[in-house]
Amino acid sequence: MTERLLSPELLRSFVAIAETGSFTAAGRALGRQQSTVSQHIQRLETLTGRRWLDRDTHGVALTPEGEVALEHARRVLDANDRMARFLTATPLRGRLRLGACEDFVLSALPDILAAFARRHPEVDLELVAGLSETLYERFDAGALDVVFVKRRSGDPRGTLAWREPIAWVGRPDLRLDPAEPVPLLLYPPPSVTRAKALATLERARKTWRIAFTSTSLAGLSAAARAGLGALPHSLRLIPPGLAPISAPDVLPPLPDIEFVVMGPGGQNPVAAALIQSVLQWASRDPVPVRANL
Numbered sequence: 001m002t003e004r005l006l007s008p009e010l011l012r013s014f015v016a017i018a019e020t021g022s023f024t025a026a027g028r029a030l031g032r033q034q035s036t037v038s039q040h041i042q043r044l045e046t047l048t049g050r051r052w053l054d055r056d057t058h059g060v061a062l063t064p065e066g067e068v069a070l071e072h073a074r075r076v077l078d079a080n081d082r083m084a085r086f087l088t089a090t091p092l093r094g095r096l097r098l099g100a101c102e103d104f105v106l107s108a109l110p111d112i113l114a115a116f117a118r119r120h121p122e123v124d125l126e127l128v129a130g131l132s133e134t135l136y137e138r139f140d141a142g143a144l145d146v147v148f149v150k151r152r153s154g155d156p157r158g159t160l161a162w163r164e165p166i167a168w169v170g171r172p173d174l175r176l177d178p179a180e181p182v183p184l185l186l187y188p189p190p191s192v193t194r195a196k197a198l199a200t201l202e203r204a205r206k207t208w209r210i211a212f213t214s215t216s217l218a219g220l221s222a223a224a225r226a227g228l229g230a231l232p233h234s235l236r237l238i239p240p241g242l243a244p245i246s247a248p249d250v251l252p253p254l255p256d257i258e259f260v261v262m263g264p265g266g267q268n269p270v271a272a273a274l275i276q277s278v279l280q281w282a283s284r285d286p287v288p289v290r291a292n293l
Helices: 009-020 023-030 034-048 066-087 109-119 132-140 194-204 217-227 269-282
Strands: 053-056 061-062 092-103 123-130 145-148 157-172 184-186 208-213 231-234 255-262
Touching: 009 023, 009 034, 009 066, 009 092, 009 123, 009 145, 009 269, 023 034, 061 269, 066 194, 092 132, 109 123, 109 269, 123 132, 132 145, 145 194, 145 269, 157 194, 184 194, 184 231, 194 231, 194 255, 208 217, 217 231, 255 269
Parallel strands: 092 123, 092 145, 184 208
Antiparallel strands: 053 061, 145 255, 157 231, 157 255
């Protein structure tokens, strides 16, 4: 029973559900049918006589025993992966230069990098955070190997991670006066969300003023929490202390934004592994991720 219990195939399904948040997303990440992933969990729970996951119409959550089992499962899989790398003598090694927009760096990226480092401990990473337009320029100049950015207008490159409408966010009790120009909290140019927000307001013939500008998401979030104005931002990566603003008479709906990941192409297994880690995270159900600012 011990050998079956510790089967990497079963444990990978369990860990994938814990990391992606659903059976469907775990199946996509593993390249398996959702029914196969479900069967793996049923088998684990039958073998152990314990329930590892709570399931209801709202989603999937770890039970207290599942929380403990998750850490054991990760250690077993890490040991299995290390053995596989030793036997094949082809561990991933090298240095990778990653660029990511600051929204992502301050929210989901720490979890992604932690999972990547567990699987590929011999890869050295160098991170650059910044505005998407700046990261595009550095990528095109050969200064970055992989970038996670907001897709800029007219640029078809990159693998789509997810698409969502941009949201107006701010202090939960923020009230905007329809008779006054909309106070905006914006990144400086070049900024994808800035350009989309200003174009939307111009098309809607709304008057506006830039109440606060910062190159830092921490600065913009502080200004928003202080009630200085409205911030156009990804809802999935919304910072803590902020909430979507419902003011249809003042703020017109914003267009969609796409997050994409780009790599060097060709035979670069290190870059491909990191891109896969990003896409695996992005494939989970799009619940908001709170940044720890």
